[in-house]
Amino acid sequence: xxxxxxxxxxxxxxxxxxxxxxxxxxxxxxxxxxxxxxxxxxxxxxxxxxxxxxxxxxxxxxxxxxxxxxxxxxxxxxxxxxxxxxxxxxxxxxxxxxxxxxxxxxxxxxxxxxxxxxxxxxxxxxxxxxxxxxxxxxxxxxxxxxxxxxxxxxxxxxxxxxxxxxxxxxxxxxxxxxxxxxxxxxxxxxxxxxxxxxxxxxxxxxxxxxxxxxxxxxxxxxxxxxxxxxxxxxxxxxxxxxxxxxxxxxxx
Amino acid sequence: xxxxxxxxxxxxxxxxxxxxxxxxxxxxxxxxxxxxxxxxxxxxxxxxxxxxxxxxxxxxxxxxxxxxxxxxxxxxxxxxxxxxxxxxxxxxxxxxxxxxxxxxxxxxxxxxxxxxxxxxxxxxxxxxxxxxxxxxxxxxxxxxxxxxxxxxxxxxxxxxxxxxxxxxxxxxxxxxxxxxxxxxxxxxxxxxxxxxxxxxxxxxxxxxxxxxxxxxxxxxxxxxxxxxxxxxxxxxxxxxxxxxxxxxxxxxxxxxxxxxxxxxxxxxxxxxxxx
Numbered sequence: 171x172x173x174x175x176x177x178x179x180x181x182x183x184x185x186x187x188x189x190x191x192x193x194x195x196x197x198x199x200x201x202x203x204x205x206x207x208x209x210x211x212x213x214x215x216x217x218x219x220x221x222x223x224x225x226x227x228x229x230x231x232x233x234x235x236x237x238x239x240x241x242x243x244x245x246x247x248x249x250x251x252x253x254x255x256x257x258x259x260x261x262x263x264x265x266x267x268x269x270x271x272x273x274x275x276x277x278x279x280x281x282x283x284x285x286x287x288x289x290x291x292x293x294x295x296x297x298x299x300x301x302x303x304x305x306x307x308x309x310x311x312x313x314x315x316x317x318x319x320x321x322x323x324x325x326x327x328x329x330x331x332x333x334x335x336x337x338x339x340x341x342x343x344x345x346x347x348x349x350x351x352x353x354x355x356x357x358x359x360x361x362x363x364x365x366x367x368x369x370x371x372x373x374x375x376x377x378x379x380x381x382x383x384x385x386x387x388x389x390x391x392x393x394x395x396x397x398x399x400x401x402x403x404x405x406x407x408x409x410x411x412x413x414x415x416x417x418x419x420x421x422x
Numbered sequence: 423x424x425x426x427x428x429x430x431x432x433x434x435x436x437x438x439x440x441x442x443x444x445x446x447x448x449x450x451x452x453x454x455x456x457x458x459x460x461x462x463x464x465x466x467x468x469x470x471x472x473x474x475x476x477x478x479x480x481x482x483x484x485x486x487x488x489x490x491x492x493x494x495x496x497x498x499x500x501x502x503x504x505x506x507x508x509x510x511x512x513x514x515x516x517x518x519x520x521x522x523x524x525x526x527x528x529x530x531x532x533x534x535x536x537x538x539x540x541x542x543x544x545x546x547x548x549x550x551x552x553x554x555x556x557x558x559x560x561x562x563x564x565x566x567x568x569x570x571x572x573x574x575x576x577x578x579x580x581x582x583x584x585x586x587x588x589x590x591x592x593x594x595x596x597x598x599x600x601x602x603x604x605x606x607x608x609x610x611x612x613x614x615x616x617x618x619x620x621x622x623x624x625x626x627x628x629x630x631x632x633x634x635x636x637x638x639x640x641x642x643x644x645x646x647x648x649x650x651x652x653x654x655x656x657x658x659x660x661x662x663x664x665x666x667x668x669x670x671x672x673x674x675x676x677x678x679x680x681x682x683x684x685x686x687x688x689x690x691x692x693x694x695x696x697x
Contacts, residue, residue: 226598227597227598228594228597245597246594246597246598247598247600250598251598251599252595252598254591254595256589256591258589258592258594259595260595260596260609260613261614261692261693261694262613262614262616262688262692262694271599271601271609275596275600275601275602276600303691303693305693306693319599320599323599
């Protein structure tokens with residue numbers, strides 16, 4: 171079953187200063203199976219963030235269509251959860267109320283939505299931080315909340331925009347392992363944008379390489395699960411795959 | 423590990439005692455800084471440098487305070503001034519915050535209204551008095567108009583700034599979690615703009631308070647401004663000084679009992695404002 175279908179997507183911007191159209195997405199078609207974990211990699215300016223923003227409904231496509239579970243996308247909606255590079259937590263809400271925000275918008279009563287939020291916070295080992303405000307947490311903890319907030323709304327597709335790019339290297343590896351563990355348990359559909367080739371291979375079942383707003387390559391990652399850095403970092407299969415992806419990204 | 427003992431100086435002892443006692447009794451921290459001011463005032467008044475009728479000392483002002491409290495004039499005037507300020511501020515906020523949200527959120531409204539707002543902001547509160555006196559006469563309407571006008575602009579302009587300072591990502595996050603556009607205004611824009619709205623309120627209240635005194639001096643039939651101007655007619659410097667002190671004390675009270683606690687509970691708590 172396809173969860174996310176992108177058909178001949180195109181996105182151009184008008185640059186009023188240069189008085190010309192700038193192409194961000196030339197022509198992308200892509201289908202993501204339900205329960206799959208797909209990464210999109212590519213150099214800066216290849217259109218990967220524009221792709222995510224268009225799927226999320228933050229930007230309207232110039233041409234083409236996006237369908238989530240058969241429904242055409244025409245703006246932001248709770249069927250597509252988004253995890254932002256800048257975390258985008260609400261500073262005036264406690265961690266618990268940040269996670270309960272989606273259910274609140276659905277009209278779930280307070281006691282029930284707090285129950286849901288606590289369940290999801292426990293999933294990421296954040297139960298102790300429920301009553302704190304985001305600014306009291308480290309970057310890694312904030313992004314755990316960001317992921318859990320998106321998951322608690324039970325979206326059909328989880329869109330992640332370089333979510334671990336602004337945390338330190340050690341925390342990033344921990345977050346990657348936690349995300350893998352959560353995904354292996356829940357099998358949600360994920361589209362993950364990153365420029366980090368190791369991260370893409372580590373997390374994904376499939377890695378898409380973008381170049382100048384078009385699909386350059388589509389690489390299956392058949393590494394065994396559960397995955398952990400200690401084992402994979404030495405694995406020959408992992409090295410072969412990352413080398414191949416890296417080669418494509420550098421050629422892009 | 424060896425450590426070199428550094429003796430604590432007497433000044434450090436005094437400072438330590440001050441810090442500890444003001445932490446235990448916060449009211450002390452507000453009062454102690456005025457001790458030298460009042461002392462200086464008393465010394466100058468006592469020195470005979472100026473005639474006592476022109477430059478009375480603190481004792482006479484305190485005496486006057488009790489007289490005016492006892493005969494009910496000061497409480498009545500204070501009440502009039504505070505009610506005018508509160509009513510004017512409430513109306514100013516009720517118009518200013520929605521207007522600020524509109525101008526901050528809509529590009530069209532911003533284009534259409536911003537130059538007009540800047541224009542009218544420049545025509546300061548009391549510059550309106552001549553025409554208001556012709557339109558509404560010497561009365562409450564004129565005074566409320568002046569206060570609303572004065573409070574309105576800092577609130578509107580700061581709300582616009584606040585609305586525009588809310589990161590785009592927070593709008594997007596809320597929409598992706600299922601919030602409608604109206605909910606985004608309530609759940610994201612308003613709390614995100616709150617620290618700026620508080621700044622606007624603080625400036626508005628400060629200007630409004632000044633405008634009120636000016637309006638009471640010109641329009642007045644009651645109020646602290648009227649008290650001071652009336653005292654001028656009677657040549658009572660004591661009452662004028664008392665009026666000035668009341669203004670200062672009242673502002674201090676509003677700031678530390680109303681505005682500062684709100685700011686501590688919101689922007690500072692959320693990490694949006696750093697002290």
